[in-house]
Amino acid sequence: MSQIAVAAPSIRPRRTGGAFGDKVFAAFALAAGLLVLVLLGAIIVSLFIGGLPSFRAFGLGFLTDADWDPVQHIYGAAVPIFGTLVTSVLALAMAVPLAFGIAFYLTELAPPWVRRPIGTAIELLAAVPSIIYGMWGFFVIVPAMGDYIQPHVIDTLDGIPVLQDLFAGPPFGTGLFTASLILAVMVIPFIAATMRDVFLTVPAVYKESAYGVGCTTWEVMRSIVLPYTRTSVVGGVMLGLGRALGETMAVTFVIGNTNRITANLFGSGNTIASLVALEFGESETGSLKLSSLLALGFILFVISFIVLAISRLLLRPRVGGRT
Amino acid sequence: MKLVSTALALALAGSFGTLAQAQQITGAGATFPAPVYSAWGEAAKSASGIELNYQAIGSGGGQNQILNRTVDFGASDAPMAPEKLESGKLLQFPTVIGAVVPIVNLPGVKANEIKLTGELLAAIYLGKITKWNDEKLVEMNKGVTLPSTAIAPVYRADGSGTTFVFTSYLSAVEPAWKDAVGASTSVKWLVGNGAKGNDGVAALVHQVKGGIGYVEYAYAAKNGFATTQLRNKAGAFVVPNPESFAAGAANADWGGAKNYAVSLIDQQGDKSWPILSTTFIELPKDPKDAAHSLAVMKFFDWAYTNGAKQAIDLQYVPLPQTVQDAVRASWKAEIKGPDGAPLYK
Numbered sequence: 324m325s326q327i328a329v330a331a332p333s334i335r336p337r338r339t340g341g342a343f344g345d346k347v348f349a350a351f352a353l354a355a356g357l358l359v360l361v362l363l364g365a366i367i368v369s370l371f372i373g374g375l376p377s378f379r380a381f382g383l384g385f386l387t388d389a390d391w392d393p394v395q396h397i398y399g400a401a402v403p404i405f406g407t408l409v410t411s412v413l414a415l416a417m418a419v420p421l422a423f424g425i426a427f428y429l430t431e432l433a434p435p436w437v438r439r440p441i442g443t444a445i446e447l448l449a450a451v452p453s454i455i456y457g458m459w460g461f462f463v464i465v466p467a468m469g470d471y472i473q474p475h476v477i478d479t480l481d482g483i484p485v486l487q488d489l490f491a492g493p494p495f496g497t498g499l500f501t502a503s504l505i506l507a508v509m510v511i512p513f514i515a516a517t518m519r520d521v522f523l524t525v526p527a528v529y530k531e532s533a534y535g536v537g538c539t540t541w542e543v544m545r546s547i548v549l550p551y552t553r554t555s556v557v558g559g560v561m562l563g564l565g566r567a568l569g570e571t572m573a574v575t576f577v578i579g580n581t582n583r584i585t586a587n588l589f590g591s592g593n594t595i596a597s598l599v600a601l602e603f604g605e606s607e608t609g610s611l612k613l614s615s616l617l618a619l620g621f622i623l624f625v626i627s628f629i630v631l632a633i634s635r636l637l638l639r640p641r642v643g644g645r646t
Numbered sequence: 647m648k649l650v651s652t653a654l655a656l657a658l659a660g661s662f663g664t665l666a667q668a669q670q671i672t673g674a675g676a677t678f679p680a681p682v683y684s685a686w687g688e689a690a691k692s693a694s695g696i697e698l699n700y701q702a703i704g705s706g707g708g709q710n711q712i713l714n715r716t717v718d719f720g721a722s723d724a725p726m727a728p729e730k731l732e733s734g735k736l737l738q739f740p741t742v743i744g745a746v747v748p749i750v751n752l753p754g755v756k757a758n759e760i761k762l763t764g765e766l767l768a769a770i771y772l773g774k775i776t777k778w779n780d781e782k783l784v785e786m787n788k789g790v791t792l793p794s795t796a797i798a799p800v801y802r803a804d805g806s807g808t809t810f811v812f813t814s815y816l817s818a819v820e821p822a823w824k825d826a827v828g829a830s831t832s833v834k835w836l837v838g839n840g841a842k843g844n845d846g847v848a849a850l851v852h853q854v855k856g857g858i859g860y861v862e863y864a865y866a867a868k869n870g871f872a873t874t875q876l877r878n879k880a881g882a883f884v885v886p887n888p889e890s891f892a893a894g895a896a897n898a899d900w901g902g903a904k905n906y907a908v909s910l911i912d913q914q915g916d917k918s919w920p921i922l923s924t925t926f927i928e929l930p931k932d933p934k935d936a937a938h939s940l941a942v943m944k945f946f947d948w949a950y951t952n953g954a955k956q957a958i959d960l961q962y963v964p965l966p967q968t969v970q971d972a973v974r975a976s977w978k979a980e981i982k983g984p985d986g987a988p989l990y991k
C-alpha cells in the first residue's frame with residue numbers, strides 16, 4: 324500500500340505548481356520547527372538573565388543554601404530543589420508499578436468488554452485539571468492522612484531504625500508524602516495510557532510464538548512485550564516525571580509550604596513550582612526576591628532538561644540497534 | 647428566527663452603547679481590600695457612572711504595575727517606600743482599615759474565650775510554646791480547660807499584606823521576634839505549616855485540632871471561626887469587633903505620618919484592637935490620561951462619602967472623617983493636569 328503511494332507521483336508528469344507548493348510547504352515546516360527552538364532558547368535566556376542578579380549575589384551557594392529569608396534578603400534554593408526531587412521521585416515510585424499493572428491488565432488479561440470503560444476512565448483521569456486534584460487532596464486526603472494513616476504508621480514504625488525517622492510526627496496530614504501521593508495519582512493516567520498504547524503495538528505473532536513455545540503470561544511480558552516497547556515505556560515514565568516536576572497548584576494545597584529540609588517524609592516542604600507561584604505576587608520589580616524566583620525557574624528548566632537528556636542517553640544504543 | 651436574532655443583536659448593541667458611556671478605570675494590587683473595592687465598584691457604577699476594573703494580583707504586583715503605568719492606580723497593603731513614591735511620582739492615600747485576628751481550633755473552647763498576648767503569640771510562632779496546656783497559657787486563661795494538644799501554627803504561605811501586618815505586630819511587641827524573624831509580606835517561619843490565602847489558612851486551622859492561625863477579620867466573622875482576645879498596649883484584654891477596631895483607628899497619629907503611612911499597630915487606648923492596618927492607593931502625580939485619573943479620584947471621593955455601609959457590611963472600618971478631608975486636600979494640591987492646574991476640584 325505505502326509503496327504504491329510513494330511510487331505514484333514519479334509516474335505523473337511534473338507540475339511546476341507542485342514544486343512551488345513543495346517549497347512553500349517546506350519553508351513553512353522549517354519555520355514551524357525553528358520557532359520551537361527559538362521559543363525554547365528565548366525562555367531559557369530570559370529566565371537566566373532575570374535570575375542573574377541572584378546568581379551573582381549568592382554564587383553556587385544558591386543551589387546549596389537552605390535559607391529563604393525575605394526579611395534579610397537571603398535566598399537559597401536547596402529546600403525547593405530537594406522538595407521537587409523527593410516528591411517527583413517518590414510519586415514515580417508509587418505510580419510506575421500501578422500504571423504498569425493497569426496497562427498490562429488492559430492489554431493482556433482483561434476481558435474485552437472491560438477494556439473500553441477502564442481505558443476511557445484512565446483517559447478521563449488524565450484530563451482532570453490539577454486544581455481539582457489539589458482540592459480533593461486538601462479536603463479528603465489530608466484529613467484522612469492526619470487522622471488515621473499518619474498516626475498509625477508513626478506508632479507502628481516507632482523504634483525501628485531509619486524507618487522511624489522517615490515517618491515521624493506530628494501528624495499534620497500535609498507533607499512530602501501526601502504531595503507525592505497526589506502527584507502519583509496525577510501521573511498514573513499519563514504513564515498507564517502510554518504503556519497501554521505501546522503494549523498494543525506489539526505484533527501478535529511475536530506473543531503467539533512465545534506462548535506457543537510454552538511461555539507463561541509473565542514471561543511473555545518480560546521477554547517479548549517489555550523489550551519491544553522499552554523506548555516508549557521509558558518515554559511514558561518521563562512524561563509523568565515531567566508533569567510531577569512542574570506541578571504547582573495541587574502540590575501547594577498539600578505539601579505544607581515550609582522552607583525546611585527534613586528527612587521525615589511526613590514533614591512538610593516546598594517545591595520550586597509551588598514556591599514561585601506563592602511568592603510571585605508580592606515580589607517587586609528589580610528586587611533580589613524576584614530575581615531569585617526567576618533563577619528558581621531556570622533551575623527547574625535545567626532539571627527537566629537533565630531528566631530528558633538522561634532518558635535519551637539510556638535509550639540510545641537500543642534505538643540505534645532496532646532501526 | 648431571523649427576527650429574533652436581529653432583535654438580540656440590537657439589544658446587545660444597545661447594552662454595549664451604554665457600557666461605552668461609563669467611564670472605565672483600571673486598578674491592580676492588594677487582595678485584602680478587593681472585596682470592598684468590588685462592592686464599591688458595583689454601587690458606584692449606577693451612582694456615578696464610573697466602572698471599576700480591579701485586579702487583585704497582590705500588593706507587590708500592584709506597585710509594579712503602577713510604576714510601569716499599565717493601570718490607572720495601584721493598590722498595596724504595606725505603604726510604598728518613600729523614595730519609590732518620590733522616584734515614581736506617585737501620591738499615596740489610604741482607603742479603609744482592616745483588622746487581623748488570631749483564630750484557633752480547640753474543641754470545647756468557644757469564640758473569644760481564650761486570652762492571648764502578643765508575647766504569647768510570638769512564642770507560639772517561634773516554637774517556644776508547643777502545647778496548649780503550657781503553664782503560661784494556663785496562667786493567662788484561668789477558668790478555661792486547655793487540652794494537652796500540640797499547638798499547630800498555620801501561616802500564609804503566599805506573600806501577603808496580612809502576613810506583613812501580623813509580623814509587624816509581633817515585631818513591635820516582642821524583640822525576640824524582631825531579631826529572629828522580622829516583618830515582611832513573607833518571612834522565614836520557624837515552625838508550623840503554610841496555606842495559601844486567608845481561606846487556605848482558615849481551612850487548615852479548621853482541619854487540624856490544636857491549630858492556630860491569623861486571618862483578616864472578615865474571613866473569621868463570615869465562617870464563624872473561634873477568634874481570641876488579645877491584650878492591647880494599655881494592658882486591657884479586647885475582643886475583636888468593629889468597636890475595638892474603630893477605637894484603635896481613632897487613636898492613630900494620622901497627622902504625623904508622611905504619605906499617610908501611619909502604623910495602626912498596637913495603638914494606645916484601653917479599647918483598641920492591637921492588630922490593625924490600613925490599605926493604600928498609589929496614583930500618578932503626572933497622569934498620562936487626566937480623565938482617567940480624575941475618575942479614580944471621583945470614585946474614591948464617592949466611596950469616602952457613600953461607601954461606609956459597604957465597608958462595614960464587609961467588616962472593614964471606614965477612615966476617620968479628618969483623614970478623608972486630608973486626602974481630598976492632597977488630591978487638590980498634588981495631582982495636576984498637563985496644564986499644571988489641579989484636576990480634582
